[in-house]
Amino acid sequence: MKQLLDLVPAAAFFLGWLTYDIYVATGAVIVALFAVVAAYWLLYRRLHKMHLFAAVAAGVFGSLTLLLRDPVFIQYKPSLVYTCFAIVLAGSHFVGDRVLLQRLPQKALVMPELLWRRLNAAWALFFLGIAALNMIVVHTQTEAVWVHFRTWGYSVLTMSFLAACLPFVSRYLQQDETSEDGA
Template identity: 75%
Template sequence: MSAILGGMKQLLDLVPAVAFFLGWVLYDIYVATAAVIVALIGVVIAYGVIERRLHKMHAFAAAVATVFGSLTLVLRDPVFIQFKPSLVYCCFALLLAGSHFVGDKVLLQRIPQHTLVMPDANWRKLNAAWAVFFLAIAALNLYLVYFQTEAVWVHFRTWGYSVLTMLFLASTLPFLMRYLQETAAEHERSTSDDSQS
């Protein structure tokens, strides 16, 4: 059941990007903007039904898209919806960076998980790396808005940011794997000790 729910969530996460792309391909940037607003609000509602709670990240993305998308639709200027990814990624970067100065743990370290145990210094490095990555993506989006065609921006907004995020995540795996392995080894040792006692 959890695997089915996980698959549903992954599909849900793709819906806004696909809705935006299809709206642009079949009509124009304005239909695409309306489609992504509706899709993001739909994703928030769907997550609410599945998880029975407000998913903050999706709610934030939907709120930003609604504000900037509405400006695009009312003023008939696509630049507002084009700024939306930069704003969202900058907010992610600021949250990650700010967590270095608030509390004992950085933001990534506070996410509940049981498979990764690292020293605080390494969590800080990983957290800082993601903050820099999100700032770089925000800057890249602005470059595409100002120096590339709308078509290039739409294709990159739909597929490029996801691919870059997956590549960056993959680049951090060698750094993380030793801690996953150490955790597994420690678990095996503790299980072995328990069985011997």
């Protein structure tokens, strides 16, 4: 269900742009992001911090786009969000006894400390890289190219990076006990 919720803002943005323009798309993504925050709350009775941060960032940058009639603000938002993700991940190497990815609640992955640190650093660099790539696309391509990149590119790049990480972490995936006994 969470994966479907994650797709709603991108779909709303793309459909708003495809049907009308960047300003309708901006309004649609703001509404969609706050709707995702509310839906997550209703389903899980807790706030998802990344959804909330993305919604607030879209609210601020989207409002600037709408008020000033300048799409550059909404175009910069992904770079801001991804740079913040990178800083938080990188900063977790210096705060606390475990890196951020290691602190996330999960039971499926049990890895040595050094591998957690490397994986965390790799994700920080990945987010920094796509933040920079967004800025390159904003400043060198048309609005249409940027919209397609914003809608499809981040997902494709993220899934590709995740797939590239799998060979390094797959041996540390814990087997589900129910699958072993056929139940």
